[in-house]
Each structure stands twice: as C-alpha cells, then as structure tokens.
Amino acid sequence: MEKRIFNFSAGPAILPEEVLLEAQKDLFSYKGCGMSVMEMSHRGKIFDGIIKEADADLRKLLGIDDSFSILFLQGGATLQFSMVPLNLMPPANKADYIVTGAWAEKAAKEAKKVGTVNIAATTKADNFARIPKQSELKLDPDASYVHYTSNNTIFGTEWRTEPEVGNVPLICDASSDFLHKKLDMNKYSLIYAGAQKNIGPAGVTVVIIKKSLLERSQDTLHTYMNYKIHADNETMYNTPTTFGIYIAGLVFKWLLNMGGLDEMYKRNVEKAKILYDAIYGSDGYYKGTTVPEDASLMNVTYRLPSEELEKKFIDEAKKKGFEGLKGHRSVGGIRASIYNAFPKKGVEELVQFMHDFKKNN
Ligand SMILES: *Cc1c(COP(=O)(O)O)cnc(C)c1O
Numbered sequence: 001m002e003k004r005i006f007n008f009s010a011g012p013a014i015l016p017e018e019v020l021l022e023a024q025k026d027l028f029s030y031k032g033c034g035m036s037v038m039e040m041s042h043r044g045k046i047f048d049g050i051i052k053e054a055d056a057d058l059r060k061l062l063g064i065d066d067s068f069s070i071l072f073l074q075g076g077a078t079l080q081f082s083m084v085p086l087n088l089m090p091p092a093n094k095a096d097y098i099v100t101g102a103w104a105e106k107a108a109k110e111a112k113k114v115g116t117v118n119i120a121a122t123t124k125a126d127n128f129a130r131i132p133k134q135s136e137l138k139l140d141p142d143a144s145y146v147h148y149t150s151n152n153t154i155f156g157t158e159w160r161t162e163p164e165v166g167n168v169p170l171i172c173d174a175s176s177d178f179l180h181k182k183l184d185m186n187k188y189s190l191i192y193a194g195a196q197k198n199i200g201p202a203g204v205t206v207v208i209i210k211k212s213l214l215e216r217s218q219d220t221l222h223t224y225m226n227y228k229i230h231a232d233n234e235t236m237y238n239t240p241t242t243f244g245i246y247i248a249g250l251v252f253k254w255l256l257n258m259g260g261l262d263e264m265y266k267r268n269v270e271k272a273k274i275l276y277d278a279i280y281g282s283d284g285y286y287k288g289t290t291v292p293e294d295a296s297l298m299n300v301t302y303r304l305p306s307e308e309l310e311k312k313f314i315d316e317a318k319k320k321g322f323e324g325l326k327g328h329r330s331v332g333g334i335r336a337s338i339y340n341a342f343p344k345k346g347v348e349e350l351v352q353f354m355h356d357f358k359k360n361n
Pocket residue numbers: 011075076077078079103149151152153173174175176194197
C-alpha cells in the first residue's frame with residue numbers, strides 16, 4: 001500500500017483510512033451490484049438503503065429523535081448562512097448573532113440581507129482569541145433565533161458549552177467540530193455542518209432541524225432554499241450528492257465502531273492535550289494564539305518567534321511528511337487541524353518535530 005502523509009489540513013481534511021479502503025473496495029462495483037455508487041439512481045433501492053442508513057446512524061451517534069429532520073444538502077455551510085435567515089427570520093425578522101470569527105461574520109453578513117441582525121456579542125476587539133462569557137451576551141428574548149459558531153476554524157477557539165439562550169431557538173454552525181463529541185440535542189433547534197472538515201468529502205452539508213421550525217419556511221422562497229421542501233421530500237427533492245452521502249455514511253459507521261462520540265471525545269481531548277502541552281511548555285518559543293480555556297480541540301493555532309522561523313518550520317515539516325500546517329492566509333502562523341480521523345501518532349510525531357526544531361533554531 002502507498003504511504004500516507006500526516007495531513008493537518010483544515011478542510012477538505014483527513015478521512016479515516018478504513019473508510020477510504022472500504023470505498024476503494026466498493027468503488028468499481030458496489031457490493032457486487034455491477035456499478036459504483038456514483039452511477040446509480042438516487043431513487044433506486046440501493047441508494048435508498050445507503051441514505052436511510054446514514055440517517056439512522058447519525059441519529060444513533062447524536063441521540064437525535066423524531067422531532068428532528070436530517071437533511072443532506074449542497075452549497076456548503078456558506079449556503080446555510082443564507083438559508084437559515086431566509087427560512088427562520090420571519091415573521092419577527094430579527095435575529096441574534098454571536099460573532100467569534102470570520103465564519104460567524106460571514107453568517108451575520110448574509111442575515112443582514114434578510115432582516116435585522118443584533119450582534120449579541122463579538123470578540124473581534126480581542127482578535128477572536130476567546131469565546132465571550134455568558135454575561136457578555138446581549139440577547140433579545142424576542143429574536144427569531146440565536147446563531148453561533150461552535151468551533152472557529154481559523155482562529156482556533158471552541159465553545160466548551162452552548163450559550164444559554166432561554167426559549168429562543170439556538171442555531172449552530174458546527175462545520176469544523178461536528179461529531180467530535182456528543183451533544184445535548186435538547187438545546188438545539190438547528191445544527192448545520194459542511195462535511196469536509198470532520199465527516200466526509202466536500203459537497204455534502206448536514207442540516208439537523210427541529211420539525212416544529214419547518215412551519216416558518218414560506219412558499220414564496222425559491223424551492224431549493226426552502227427547508228420544508230427538503231424535509232417533506234427526505235432530501236430527495238432534487239439529486240443529492242450521492243457519493244458524498246455514501247462516504248459520510250461510512251464515517252458514521254466508523255464512529256460507531258470506534259465506540260461512539262463519548263469515546264471519540266476522549267481521544268480528541270487526549271490528542272489536543274499532547275499538542276497544547278508542547279506549546280505551553282516551550283518557554284514561550286511556541287505561543288498559542290488563543291486563551292487556553294477556549295482553545296479548540298480541532299484546530300490548534302500557534303506562532304513561532306518570527307515569520308521567518310514559521311516559514312522554515314512549515315518547509316521543514318513538509319519534508320518530514322507533515323502537510324497543511326500553514327495558518328489561514330488571513331492570520332498566518334501555524335494551524336494543526338487534528339479532526340476525529342487524525343491519528344494520535346501523528347500528533348506525537350509533530351510534537352517531537354517541534355521539540356527538535358526549537359533546539360536547532
Ligand atoms: C469551512 C467553514 C465554513 C465554510 O464552509 P463551506 O463548505 O466552504 O461553505 C463555514 N463555517 C465554518 C465554521 C467553517 O469551518
């Protein structure tokens with residue numbers, strides 16, 4: 001088998017090797033049916049089984065009951081920045097946004113095109129290095145919903161617990177930490193996540209929506225933009241991204257086989273600790289870019305003493321087989337994305353490399 005690199009890319013990102021090998025085995029002829037998943041009708045019996053299993057396995061993983069619909073849509077998390085306000089802002093036409101990074105800003109920007117946006121809190125003045133405290137949130141009890149971003153992929157911060165929003169529906173962009181731990185679904189009205197960070201290939205976006213919210217979707221909406229139409233048609237209003245759903249389904253089975261999301265969370269905490277211990281224990285050579293209590297388990301961001309050293313670090317790391325360590329172009333520095341599928345061994349080897357690099361530079 002060909003050698004694989006340690007892929008620290010923020011997204012599209014690493015997938016479990018077991019999933020890739022299984023997909024490879026079935027690529028030419030899915031379970032001996034004579035065609036690949038890419039070539040079969042999305043309304044045929046085989047694909048119907050694939051999508052129903054993906055739905056059932058995702059429900060098992062997160063404990064999602066019948067009061068929610070699960071949709072597998074397209075357009076990335078970016079389309080959700082529009083679909084959320086278009087469907088859910090009426091009739092009050094005002095919503096609260098908690099701004100903790102670039103993606104949250106983009107979500108708020110689209111919402112402003114639909115109605116009144118109240119920025120309930122923003123940590124922009126602190127370079128998004130932290131998550132706001134509950135006491136900082138200026139929430140409107142009459143808002144149509146509260147939107148927040150559970151993990152800030154670019155800035156490397158993550159909410160430890162959900163914001164408390166009373167009876168207002170809570171909406172979460174979980175694109176970069178979806179399925180990294182179990183959630184209390186009672187707290188949520190809608191969760192969306194582009195697949196390419198933690199659950200599958202680019203092209204699929206999972207939307208988990210409380211069925212009671214579907215009555216807000218108005219007939220005047222363009223058809224693809226309407227959650228109710230997708231829910232009524234069980235994701236089959238138009239041709240969904242069949243291959244992406246199939247791979248995401250394999251990832252759900254992989255997570256169940258690994259012992260579920262509590263086990264995954266344990267591993268994620270352990271992996272992140274190895275890396276943060278190396279950063280915080282480096283006598284200031286490596287500097288975390290966030291306050292430690294809000295540091296992300298998924299995207300670990302840090303700096304070196306100079307930009308020249310950062311460039312050298314990235315170049316030398318590449319030669320050792322560590323890819324994707326360059327921070328987002330808007331912030332620089334180093335970003336190690338260590339999603340569910342990223343092996344602990346890769347984190348340990350990166351830490352060893354960091355230790356050697358510091359000694360030599
Ligand atoms: C990557 C990302 C997005 C954008 O996803 P697309 O699929 O490119 O639209 C949105 N939100 C968060 C938190 C992300 O990490």
